[in-house]
Amino acid sequence: MPAQTYLFSCLSDNYGVLLHDPESGATAAIDAPEAGPVEAALKTKGWRLTDILVTHHHADHTGGIPELKANHRCRVVAPHAEAARIPLVDETVRENDKVRVGGLEANVIETPGHTAGHISYVFPADKLAFVGDTLFSIGCGRVIEGTPEMMWQSLLKLRGLPDDTRIYCGHEYTVANVRFARTIEPANAALAAREKEVEKLVAAHAPTIPSTLGEEKAANPFLRADVPEVAESLGLAGKPAWQVFAEIRERKNRS
Numbered sequence: 001m002p003a004q005t006y007l008f009s010c011l012s013d014n015y016g017v018l019l020h021d022p023e024s025g026a027t028a029a030i031d032a033p034e035a036g037p038v039e040a041a042l043k044t045k046g047w048r049l050t051d052i053l054v055t056h057h058h059a060d061h062t063g064g065i066p067e068l069k070a071n072h073r074c075r076v077v078a079p080h081a082e083a084a085r086i087p088l089v090d091e092t093v094r095e096n097d098k099v100r101v102g103g104l105e106a107n108v109i110e111t112p113g114h115t116a117g118h119i120s121y122v123f124p125a126d127k128l129a130f131v132g133d134t135l136f137s138i139g140c141g142r143v144i145e146g147t148p149e150m151m152w153q154s155l156l157k158l159r160g161l162p163d164d165t166r167i168y169c170g171h172e173y174t175v176a177n178v179r180f181a182r183t184i185e186p187a188n189a190a191l192a193a194r195e196k197e198v199e200k201l202v203a204a205h206a207p208t209i210p211s212t213l214g215e216e217k218a219a220n221p222f223l224r225a226d227v228p229e230v231a232e233s234l235g236l237a238g239k240p241a242w243q244v245f246a247e248i249r250e251r252k253n254r255s
């Protein structure tokens with residue numbers, strides 16, 4: 001049976017998401033920004049929390065762990081490199097490790113850059129990717145602990161997933177991301193279409209995620225740093241893609 005997901009808001013602009021295996025009844029929270037909304041989501045769905053899969057150590061992704069762990073005795077899985085900065089970790093994982101949530105299986109992909117040990121969880125059978133603060137819809141995370149080159153390599157790893165992979169990210173930043181992306185690629189038709197779609201979703205108070213990787217590849221400038229026209233429009237024709245990426249990220253930081 002396919003995995004089920006349930007997306008909900010946390011804090012001011014974070015997303016929480018539950019991943020449920022209907023066969024075994026196992027349910028994972030991907031990150032735990034705060035306990036209250038996770039508990040409410042579990043109650044709404046009638047699901048029992050068995051696991052918390054942590055993408056990175058930032059407090060707006062881990063703040064709910066102590067309370068959830070106390071209430072559910074769930075397993076906490078976290079990136080090996082950041083385990084010391086994450087509360088109550090039971091299991092640490094690295095590149096290519098497998099994580100099971102009941103009968104569902106994730107591949108761990110190390111996607112450093114936003115933080116030095118950031119990981120993403122990819123469930124190939126269900127074509128789901130939980131990417132934390134590495135990739136956002138039409139955006140990407142700030143490069144805080146890593147380098148632009150490192151972040152670009154992480155984005156390339158995610159870009160290699162199948163186009164119909166649904167991308168769950170950690171924040172609702174899409175409106176601002178689209179506005180910025182239009183300044184980089186004003187003539188991109190896929191981006192214009194995404195802008196219209198996002199306007200509709202926002203007007204309906206609906207989340208703008210998940211998107212698919214295929215949609216992101218067509219419209220997200222941070223995944224398009226190796227498109228010659230993008231480099232050219234930034235005055236960086238012929239430069240390595242990571243330098244083009246760095247320039248786009250820098251402009252976003254200033255926007």
Ligand SMILES: [Zn+2]
Binds near residue numbers: 056058114
């Ligand atoms: Zn973060």
